[in-house]
Amino acid sequence: MSFSPLVRQLMDALRVLPGVGQKTAQRMALHLLERNRPGGIQLAQTLLQAMERVGYCQRCQTLSEEPTCAQCRNAQRDDSLLCIVQSPMDVFAIEQTGYQGRYFVLHGHLSPLDGIGPEDIGLPQLLTRAQEPGVREVILATNPTVEGEATAHYIAQQLSTLPLVLSRIAHGVPLGGELELVDGGTLAHALAGRRPLISPAN
């Protein structure tokens, strides 16, 4: 009753954003209305453009408003490496490491209980992509969760007949933490995947 209909509609509409509840939506709506109308208009216009024009890259399936994305168009990158991730956010994360190969972005992970099968996450396209000339190694960089591991395992099976190196990103202790805070499963992986620092000469 105490907000006008349009202000109330705006508060409701803001709740489509993840992590935004009633109180936060009220605060956002009033902030834009009282302090930053140009910013609000700018947001509305960009949002509308993005929702209507951003699609998926034909080659790697990441979000892109062009038919192929910047990474796929870039002739400088290494065609022999193909890194498989679960979302465009993961491309962003891996780009920070200086990786220079190509990507393939799955639409999420396999989840048979939710009815999400290989076709839904784009595995047929991946099979075609992995057979393109030049690809030598496929790096499975799905999340280190149960679903991510299962998806990586399934993809490895599908690609096992192709003449490719298949690899999985390493599991182990993250940098900068303390060993006593690391869970047992991770620590077991870190031990099993240990690497020699100095090998005695035979």
Place this chain on the structure above:
Amino acid sequence: MSFSPLVRQLMDALRVLPGVGQKTAQRMALHLLERNRPGGIQLAQTLLQAMERVGYCQRCQTLSEEPTCAQCRNAQRDDSLLCIVQSPMDVFAIEQTGYQGRYFVLHGHLSPLDGIGPEDIGLPQLLTRAQEPGVREVILATNPTVEGEATAHYIAQQLSTLPLVLSRIAHGVPLGGELELVDGGTLAHALAGRRPLISPAN
């Protein structure tokens, strides 16, 4: 580099929202693009409409897309009470209490150091409004902060020559808390403002 230009623009635009940093903006943008495009379009359209059409009520200065807001148009409400608050959110909060009088919404609080004087928060309009026939009591419900108290004090001085009852909302211990957690200033107010429960008959 790893998001397309339009996706990056959307992430930047989302940062006008209060409390939204880079990571949250990325999550929001990808959530809308990958999971809820109709919701995103709806948000964009509502936002644009609200930014362009919502103005201020001519009588009480709250946010409204009509020349006068619903509370001011409602003939059932009590014209003799005028409650002064700092923002449209406060109207929402006071409406929950069942208050049936009228409102006047200041545009914030006085802040001489920031160059915000009486004209900026709409005090001349308040003076005119308080002199309308029918008003008997003005309730000062600015925030119980230093700035809110100073603003209330200033308004009280300005209105003191008018034939009106001036009141300030009570300070005291909030319901449902524990006394030991209440700060000293609040407790002093609660003691000074104590009320008799039973008065012995003389």
